[in-house]
Amino acid sequence: MEIRPTTDDELGVFVDTMHAAFGQFPETPVEGGGLWWSALETDRCLLALTADGRPVGTAAAYSFELTLPGQTLVPVSGVTAVGVLPSHRRQGVLNAMMRHQLAGLRARGEALSVLLCSEASIYGRFGYGPATYTQRLTVPRHRGSLAPPRAREAAGAAAPGPDNGSVEVRRRAECGEILEEVYDRYRRAQPGALSRPHRWWALRAGQPPISPAPRYVAVHRDAGGVPDGYASYSIESGTLTVDETIATDAAAFTALARFVLGHDLVSQVVFQHVPPGHPLRWQFADFRAGEVGGDMDWLWVRLLDVPRALTARGWFTDGELVLDVDDPFLGEHGRYLLTVRDSKADCVPTDREPDLSLDVRDLGSVYLGGTAPSTLVRAGHIRAHHPGAAALADTLFRADRPPHCLHWF
Ligand SMILES: CC(=O)SCCNC(=O)CCNC(=O)[C@H](O)C(C)(C)COP(=O)(O)OP(=O)(O)OC[C@H]1O[C@@H](n2cnc3c(N)ncnc32)[C@H](O)[C@@H]1OP(=O)(O)O
Numbered sequence: 001m002e003i004r005p006t007t008d009d010e011l012g013v014f015v016d017t018m019h020a021a022f023g024q025f026p027e028t029p030v031e032g033g034g035l036w037w038s039a040l041e042t043d044r045c046l047l048a049l050t051a052d053g054r055p056v057g058t059a060a061a062y063s064f065e066l067t068l069p070g071q072t073l074v075p076v077s078g079v080t081a082v083g084v085l086p087s088h089r090r091q092g093v094l095n096a097m098m099r100h101q102l103a104g105l106r107a108r109g110e111a112l113s114v115l116l117c118s119e120a121s122i123y124g125r126f127g128y129g130p131a132t133y134t135q136r137l138t139v140p141r142h143r144g145s146l147a148p149p150r151a152r153e154a155a156g157a158a159a160p161g162p163d164n165g166s167v168e169v170r171r172r173a174e175c176g177e178i179l180e181e182v183y184d185r186y187r188r189a190q191p192g193a194l195s196r197p198h199r200w201w202a203l204r205a206g207q208p209p210i211s212p213a214p215r216y217v218a219v220h221r222d223a224g225g226v227p228d229g230y231a232s233y234s235i236e237s238g239t240l241t242v243d244e245t246i247a248t249d250a251a252a253f254t255a256l257a258r259f260v261l262g263h264d265l266v267s268q269v270v271f272q273h274v275p276p277g278h279p280l281r282w283q284f285a286d287f288r289a290g291e292v293g294g295d296m297d298w299l300w301v302r303l304l305d306v307p308r309a310l311t312a313r314g315w316f317t318d319g320e321l322v323l324d325v326d327d328p329f330l331g332e333h334g335r336y337l338l339t340v341r342d343s344k345a346d347c348v349p350t351d352r353e354p355d356l357s358l359d360v361r362d363l364g365s366v367y368l369g370g371t372a373p374s375t376l377v378r379a380g381h382i383r384a385h386h387p388g389a390a391a392l393a394d395t396l397f398r399a400d401r402p403p404h405c406l407h408w409f
Contacts, residue, residue: 001096003046003049003100004049006042014040014081017047017085021085033203034204035203036207037081039200044062044063045058048084059094060080060082061080061101062080064197066192067187067188068312068368070343071400072312074112076110076112079115105304111309114131114300124361126329127329127360130297130365130371131299131300132368133298133370134298134405136272136292137270138268138293139261141266141267144289146254146285163258165220165228166221167221169218170216171217172208175219179201182246185228185248190404191404206407206408216232220256228247229248229255231260239269239270240266242269242272243273245273254283277402303363309367310367313345315396316398316399318340319339321337321356321396322352323355323356323357323363324357325363327359334349337350340396354385356373356382356383356389356390358381358383368403369397369399369402372397373390374394377389
């Protein structure tokens with residue numbers, strides 16, 4: 001078995017092999033782009049070939065930036081297009097590709113890699129853990145009115161007034177630059193969010209609102225006329241489905257939610273990709289107006305360099321924690337003293353007694369602050385060595401805001 005990068009001439013072979021592994025046929029190119037795989041970076045596509053040169057497996061990576069708690073941006077590889085021909089499965093091809101790929105990602109100097117799973121049972125063994133989550137909120141329009149905010153700016157003062165901005169409806173095809181610019185501002189402040197490189201927008205690769213699939217877009221502008229949010233949506237059989245609501249602040253999100261919930265000739269509104277715990281549920285006058293569905297994992301995280309990954313993110317509570325980390329797939333083990341002072345972390349090897357012992361996949365799950373370490377202690381995956389260890393870890397790993405990712409790749 002040989003595993004090697006795809007050459008420019010072989011991109012068609014890569015695409016065909018990957019589609020065969022997924023049991024699909026490549027789409028026919030259309031004018032205006034829109035092929036989901038067209039943003040693949042050829043030199044980051046791996047082919048697995050048999051001894052006689054037949055391609056049987058594929059794995060690729062995109063070059064993204066990930067926003068960490070504390071709004072630090074780090075380069076990450078977004079692993080994608082992983083597939084093995086049905087005729088060659090369960091013979092270790094994926095195992096060999098993952099080993100090859102992880103070594104390559106480390107050689108690039110990256111401290112983390114990320115992916116979205118087709119099946120949640122595949123990637124834990126390779127050190128990836130679910131780190132962000134997503135939900136769908138379905139709201140019958142007649143129950144979707146928002147309550148006036150109760151907070152007052154100062155004692156006795158009136159509650160904040162109505163939105164001073166404006167909403168304009170555009171067609172997706174007319175406002176690509178606005179979407180790209182607003183998305184970029186949003187993702188830089190949102191832990192767990194990934195960059196969408198310009199190439200994705202230009203090629204219209206991926207899912208709406210990037211792809212040329214017909215969509216209306218409600219663009220929100222602030223009082224000064226500057227776009228600060230958008231909701232990309234379609235209406236079918238009385239259901240208005242919002243692919244994504246992107247807002248650079250809470251006021252813009254609320255204004256966009258109010259706009260779609262007030263749309264005529266619509267019986268219900270479906271908000272895709274709402275992070276668990278989003279304030280929208282609290283804004284409904286009727287707390288039960290939103291029915292939660294489609295609750296699932298989204299971004300999976302793998303640490304490639306534990307000290308560098310831990311020191312890269314922001315921290316919000318001072319403290320010390322000794323982590324004993326096992327990486328069974330790479331056959332590695334390390335014990336680290338994590339010290340947080342004044343929002344900065346230091347992470348060095350230690351032989352002190354550990355507070356927590358954990359697998360690198362579980363460190364991936366807690367890393368962005370979207371999964372409490374104590375949950376994995378109670379699940380029996382993380383071992384807490386003394387009674388206060390889980391609570392201490394919960395406090396330390398908490399993020400400035402819940403991580404969320406809605407980029408599909
Ligand atoms: C990020 C992404 O691209 S997600 C997309 C993943 N791809 C797909 O879902 C496409 C369809 N499936 C496939 O192409 C293949 O079945 C793959 C890629 C999932 C697995 O490839 P294989 O070459 O069969 O895997 P390989 O033989 O190396 O198995 C490695 C280990 O994973 C396990 N494994 C493989 N596939 C699965 C699965 N679908 N569910 C659970 N375990 C699995 C194997 O049992 C094996 O476990 P072990 O190490 O304990 O023995």
